Amino acid sequence: MVYFILKRLVQSVFVMLAVAFLAFSLFRFVGDPISQMTGVETTVADQERLREDLGLNDPFVVQFYRFTTDMLQGDFGFSYRTRQPVADMIADRIPATLELGVVALIISLIVGIPAGVYTALRPRGVLTQGILLTTLVGVSIPTFVIGIMLIFIFGVQLGWLPTFGRNGTVQIGGWESSLFTVQGWRSLILPAVTLGVYQLTLTMRLVRAEMMEVMRSDYIRFGMARGVPMGRLHYRHALANTMVPVITIIGLQFGGVIAFSIVTESVFQWPGMGLLFLESIRFVDIPVMGVYLVVIAFFFVLVNLIVDLLYVAIDPRLRVKDL
Amino acid sequence: MALRNLGTTALMGAAFAVCAMGASAETLRWASTTDPQTMDPHAVNSAPVLSFLNNIYEGLVRRGKDMSIEPSLATSWEPLEGENGWRFTLREGVTFQDGSAFTAEDVLFSYQRASDEAADVRSWFAPVTDVRVVDEFTIDFVTNAPNPLFPDSIANFMILDKDWAEGNDAALPARDAENFATMNVNGTGPFTLAGRDPGVRTVLVPHEGWWDEAEHNVTEGVFTPIGNAATGLAALLSGEIDFIQPIPLQDVAQVEGREGFRVLEGEETRVIMFGFGHEHDTLLYSTDVTDVNPFQDPRVRLAAAHALDIDSIDRVLFRGKIEAASQLVPAGISGYSEANSDRPAYDPDRARALLAEAGYPDGFSFGLKCTNDRYINDEALCRAAASMFAAVGLNAELSTGPVRDYWPQLREDDFDMYLLGWSPGTFDMEHPIRFLMHSQDDEARLGSWNFGNYSNARVDELLPMIQQEIDPAARQAMIDEVVAITQEEVAYIPLYTQPLIWAAKDNVDLTQRADNFFMLRWVTVN
DSSP: OHHHHHHHHHHHHHHHHHHHHHHHHHHTTTOOHHHHHSOTTSOHHHHHHHHHHTTTTSOHHHHHHHHHHHHHTTOOOBOTTTOSBHHHHHHHHHHHHHHHHHHHHHHHHHHHHHHHHHHHHSTTOHHHHHHHHHHHHHHHSOHHHHHHHHIIIIIIISOOSOSSSOOSOEEETTEEESSSSHHHHHHHHHHHHHHHHHHHHHHHHHHHHHHHHHHTSHHHHHHHHHTOOHHHIIIIIIHHHHHHHHHHHHHHHHHHHHHTTHHHHHHTTOOSHHHHHHHHHHTTOHHHHHHHHHHHHHHHHHHHHHHHHHHHHHOHHHHHHHO | OHHHHHHHHHHHHHHHHHHHHHHTTTEEEEEESSOOSOSOTTTOOOHHHHHHHTTTOOOSEEEOTTSOEEESSEEEEEEOSSSSEEEEEEOSSOBOTTSOBOOHHHHHHHHHHHTSTTOTTGGGGTTEEEEEEEETTEEEEEESSOOTTHHHHTTTOOOOOHHHHHHTTOSSOOSSSOOHHHHOOOOSSSEEEEEEETTTEEEEEEOTTOSSOOOOOOSEEEEEEOOOHHHHHHHHHTTSOSEEEOOOGGGHHHHHTSTTEEEEEEEEEEEEEEEEOTTOSSOSSOSSOOSSOGGGSHHHHHHHHHHOOHHHHHHHHSTTOOEEOSSSSOTTSBTOOGGGOOOOOOOHHHHHHHHHHTTOTTOEEEEEEEESSSSTTHHHHHHHHHHHHHHTTEEEEEEEEOHHHHHHHHHTTOOSEEEEEEOOTTSBTHHHIIIIISOOBTTTTBOTTOTTOOOOHHHHHHHHHHHHOOOHHHHHHHHHHHHHHHHHTTSEEEEEEEEEEEEEETTEEOOOOTTOOOOGGGOEEO
């Protein structure tokens, strides 16, 4: 088990290196950091001096080598735009993105799994058709449109919820959380729903499809014939077997939720990593972009690892085989 | 029933919110698209930073509501006797926000800091050869030639406390890592920093010991950057912010249609123009003319100018909010040439005739480069212009891109014609002559934004004379000559002055200054 985890963590280093390499080879096409860092009156000579100082004239390989070796030594560099240490900037923004992603995931599970079970058990019900139609519409509209719509309905027209930002946060040992105040939740709920809609629909449809599949299988029929109570049959036997593939997909999707919260964060001015990344693109802030992409790659690897471990926990057959 | 209950709760919530707002009536919450990236007044020469820091720091002189220069930390200034330069008499009894006194030593220190290689604002001090402290409240700036505009050119040169900066290891602006002055302030201005979370929230509170009479009634100012225009509008309409700069043109009707909100409109000093590759011997993007550059012929440039219908562009793209431009600064800016206030009329027949005269009766194709995120409606403008050009036979191959990628392309001469907006940093005609009309000269730091390298010996000769001329009439005569030459030769096609559109709640009184700076000290919340 320990060997398995260690092996995966070593693999993750190579994944991150590959991501860093790809990212770095793309940065030259993003634009010129110097023209974004200096004012219009700055002389060409001063711009060139700055370019030389930042090492932007060095060949690609040299720049990449410097970036990776610095990072392996724990030096994440400084932002071109704000001059702050990149590690601090990203670390400051991680809680906002993670809380947003996790709450979005929880919303999608709390609503998605019961809805999936319900629609599987009553495939022809009116409510089922209604749910399926609504979620289809929800998943077809782009995230930013959903976000803007929610903002205008609940923020502007009804005035119930804040339209932007992350308010009511509390510091808990270096982690800035919005989960402990009413104000915090009021700010969190719209972006979390926006981010969770796609995930919700996916979860529901997956659960529904798997559940319908499982309900047709022999052991369920056998259970019915033996007179096992329907509730027990549905929720103990059928649902548990439904969850194995569902967890894999949802787990893998969660990495995507974190990585692609960029759109939601931008619409709600949510101060997470995604918003920081967007600002960094605008200013061609290469150090921040580089570190962000590597951190996201790490999240992906980590989530996949957790999914694999969960798999083992849920399916006893794998436990025997793997160890 | 449940729904009705919900409605009542919401109503109560709203009532509560209104009460809460009443209690803190002097808090002003405002938003803009870009966060000031640093609190260091010498590190970055960009409008978001200088605009924001003008609330905290002050210069020797400052600009009033109408952009005129007025005394600030200097009470008066006069030319030096016997040499070139200016003597500033400093205000006595001014204190920094940490309580220490302001003296000439702080000015000298700030000059050294701002003119260092580490500072992005050092170009302001290119003409300065020496700065001398005469006594505690008198300081001389010696320049290499007579420089009547020098006091105007340093309105954004902000003064730091010497002891504070040196004591906190911030004697120079941050180069690699941040330093103390990146996140902390100590100015003499009307407001001081009460909280800073970069990219999220910056809080200002009044500086109690400010030397000037406060016109505002703001007890707290909270700034939030909101990058997404729709989000910013929603934040304003929901009442979470009191003021936003700017809003997109298409949202003006939305705001005007709502009770309790208003739109503030003005003319920015930025003139939008097309530029040519004067120095290019061939076109880069043409499919039919590959051996010469037709734009080297002034008749072809004039034809391009006659092809553009600014009135239609104004009506269709800008809802009647732009002002057609005849030269590179708008009317009202010092040095504006009244004598040359006509721009080439929209006249497609004349344009076709000029093209035929120049040897291109069937026109030709060329590449037009534009930004798509720098100026208001820039991409739409270029599309409209391209179709107007096409109507007279000038087939523009349009390519647009984000500004972060744009300047490098122009610097590498990768264009046949390009879009440019220019706001005169010194609010004087000399500024665009220096940057856009003088031939490129890296040594003398002239013509650095003259991408096509327009070059006219007489213009080059006139620039230093304009810079040094003390007599306003003689100076204006020389500027008129430059404007006449560049119009005659169609060095650029000036199009229009970009509008400035802000939106605020009705109960907020504020001043919209033409440089797009927002001054908290002119805000009253009613």
